[in-house]
Amino acid sequence: MPHSVNEDIKITVVGAAGGIGQSLSLLLKTQLASLLPSHRHAHLALYDVNADAVRGVTADLSHIDTGVSVSGYEGDGIGGALEHADVVLIPAGVPRKPGMTREDLLAINAKIIKSLGASIAKYCDLSKVFVLLISNPINSLVPVLVKELEAHAPGLPVERRVFGITRLDAVRASTFLHEATVRAGSTPKSNTLPYVPVIGGHSGETIVPLFSLVPGASDLSKDTLKELVHRVQYGGDEVVKAKNGAGSATLSMAHAAYKVVESFIPLLTGSVPSIEGTFYVALQDSKGQPINASAQKLLSHINGLPYFAVPLRVTSAGVDEVDAGIIERMSLFERERLLAPCLGKLQGNISTGLSL
Ligand SMILES: NC(=O)C1=CN([C@@H]2O[C@H](COP(=O)(O)OP(=O)(O)OC[C@H]3O[C@@H](n4cnc5c(N)ncnc54)[C@H](O)[C@@H]3O)[C@@H](O)[C@H]2O)C=CC1
Ligand SMILES: O=C([O-])CC(=O)C(=O)O
Numbered sequence: 001m002p003h004s005v006n007e008d009i010k011i012t013v014v015g016a017a018g019g020i021g022q023s024l025s026l027l028l029k030t031q032l033a034s035l036l037p038s039h040r041h042a043h044l045a046l047y048d049v050n051a052d053a054v055r056g057v058t059a060d061l062s063h064i065d066t067g068v069s070v071s072g073y074e075g076d077g078i079g080g081a082l083e084h085a086d087v088v089l090i091p092a093g094v095p096r097k098p099g100m101t102r103e104d105l106l107a108i109n110a111k112i113i114k115s116l117g118a119s120i121a122k123y124c125d126l127s128k129v130f131v132l133l134i135s136n137p138i139n140s141l142v143p144v145l146v147k148e149l150e151a152h153a154p155g156l157p158v159e160r161r162v163f164g165i166t167r168l169d170a171v172r173a174s175t176f177l178h179e180a181t182v183r184a185g186s187t188p189k190s191n192t193l194p195y196v197p198v199i200g201g202h203s204g205e206t207i208v209p210l211f212s213l214v215p216g217a218s219d220l221s222k223d224t225l226k227e228l229v230h231r232v233q234y235g236g237d238e239v240v241k242a243k244n245g246a247g248s249a250t251l252s253m254a255h256a257a258y259k260v261v262e263s264f265i266p267l268l269t270g271s272v273p274s275i276e277g278t279f280y281v282a283l284q285d286s287k288g289q290p291i292n293a294s295a296q297k298l299l300s301h302i303n304g305l306p307y308f309a310v311p312l313r314v315t316s317a318g319v320d321e322v323d324a325g326i327i328e329r330m331s332l333f334e335r336e337r338l339l340a341p342c343l344g345k346l347q348g349n350i351s352t353g354l355s356l
Contacts, residue, residue, distance in 0.1 A: 009042045009268050011261060012085040014078075014116060015092025016046035017053035019250030020134060020257070024091065025061060025070075027258040033067040035265045047073040047081035048092070078116075082123035086130065086268050089257060090116060093135035095248040096240050102137035102203045103349070109135050110144050110356050117148030126153050130264060130318070131162045134257055138164040138202040139346060140353030142280055143307055147354060150286045160291060160318030164280030166207075166309045167256040168249065169198040172235040173209045176228050180220055198232065199309050199326060200342040201280060201349065207233045208338045212331035229338065264314070273315060280309035281319050297324035303343050307350050 011028055015021045025046055032042040044061070048054035051074035058072025073081040082088060093109035096102060113135060120131060126149065135141055142164040149158040173196035182188065194216065200208035209232045211217040211225050220228075231238070239249040266272040283295040284306045290296035301324065302308055311323040330339070 008084075009036065009040060009265075010045060010085045010087075011042065012045040012047065012081050012088045014047045014081065014088060014090045015135070016072075017048035017050045017057050018091055019095070019247050020091035020253045021046075021048065022057055023251055023254030024089065024257050025057065026064075027254055028261065029061045029064050029068050029070060030066055031258065031262070032265075035262060037269060037271075040269055042068045044068055044070045045073065045081040045085065046070065047078050049075065051075055078119045079123045082119060085124055086128065087132060087261060087264060088120060088124065088129060089132045089134065089261070091134040091253070091257070092116060096136070096236075097245050097247075098240055100240075102236070103140070103352075105136050106140050106352065106356075109137070109141060110353070113141050113145050114148050114356075117145050118152060121149055121152030121158075126156050126158055126161065128316075129161060130314075132165055132257070132260060133162065134165045134253065136202075137349065138166065138280055139206060139307070139349035140356075142282070143350050143353035144356055146282050154286070157285060157291070157318065159282035159285055162282065163260075163314075163319075164202065164307075164309065165257055165260060166198065166202045166278060166280050167260050168253050169202060169207050169209065169232055169235070170196055170278060171252060171256045171259075173198055173211070173228070173232045176231050176235075177211065177214065177217060180224055180228055181216065184220060184224070186216075186219070196232075197278065197311060197326065199278065199311075200339070201307075201309060201346045203236075203349070204233055204345070205338075205341045206346045206349065208334065208342050209233075210326070210330050210334055212334055213326075213329060267314060267316065274313045274320060276311065276313055278309055278311045279314075279319075280307060281312065281322075282307055283322070291319060292321065294321045294324050298322050298327070301327040302339075303347070305343060305346055305350060308346070 054072050062070045093112050146159045146162050174193045178193045194214050197210045200206045267275045313320040
């Protein structure tokens with residue numbers, strides 16, 4: 001179905017026939033309409049290189065009785081999927097198998113992301129679109145994608161429109177903290193789980209959960225908190241091991257990405273001027289200048305690393321103020337034992353991405 005109505009919000013999923021892509025598309029098809037004012041319409045565009053699979057997913061989803069329209073694209077048809085998109089979600093690429101690190105995916109997934117970057121630059125309005133990257137390794141692929149977009153659109157602040165999705169780390173931190181609190185004997189006061197800020201990157205030691213900033217978490221023993229940190233850092237490995245060769249997290253990742261899209265909707269409909277969230281983003285522009293004063297402050301705390309996951313504000317112009325003060329608010333343990341190793345590893349991941 002063509003995307004035509006002016007009041008449409010168009011969400012494109014690239015890699016829609018995959019494990020994450022299918023579950024995420026299902027959530028978007030079933031839930032998006034309920035997030036929109038009645039005069040707005042949502043359109044879901046699905047693209048995948050696996051033609052049969054994306055045709056099947058599109059036909060299947062199109063029978064679901066919600067007001068969200070669906071169209072499918074394959075092969076050379078990526079332009080139709082990307083044109084007029086407000087949000088492009090990218091879960092395209094290869095997932096891990098047991099024994100692999102996320103970094104082992106870099107060579108193959110960087111090729112895919114570079115080619116998608118060129119297509120996004122060609123077909124999307126780079127002054128409007130938000131690009132949400134899920135494919136691994138996030139730490140290196142966000143720099144790859146930003147660099148590719150910059151090469152195709154010199155002079156445009158494209159770095160402010162690319163968001164590496166690290167939300168699954170916060171989802172896990174919240175779940176594991178809730179379980180530990182219940183195990184320690186406390187009765188949760190509501191069904192809403194605690195929110196745990198997680199900063200840094202999305203791989204092993206680069207994942208820095210900040211339990212010290214969660215009211216109540218300090219009631220847990222130091223050993224329990226250390227175990228929680230480790231479980232969040234290696235939560236992805238837990239799923240890869242359990243799936244035993246059949247891939248990595250898909251359902252929990254689809255949930256995390258859906259929550260991110262949900263958070264963008266008020267910005268897309270214009271009902272709020274900005275939204276907040278934690279994303280792995282560029283802190284510098286193509287000339288190596290901080291994107292704003294808050295990024296400059298953050299850079300001074302993180303050895304000048306040009307990419308970092310941090311709570312931030314998003315406006316229609318993309319990444320806005322970042323929460324540089326979070327580095328001052330974290331505990332000494334988190335700064336010395338978690339942030340310091342994160343910065344070292346992240347530096348390597350970013351350099352590798354930028355060298356491709
Ligand atoms: N950011 C995060 O927290 C997480 C990231 N991931 C990553 O997400 C990626 C996807 O994972 P899964 O969905 O499990 O993999 P999958 O193999 O089930 O699906 C990937 C899909 O991408 C498609 N694809 C490959 N090249 C493409 C291209 N050039 N254009 C469009 N589609 C293309 C494939 O045909 C396939 O349908 C992996 O790299 C994985 O590591 C997974 C979990 C969490
Ligand atoms: O571990 C993986 O390869 C997939 C992923 O990023 C996660 O589950 O956090």
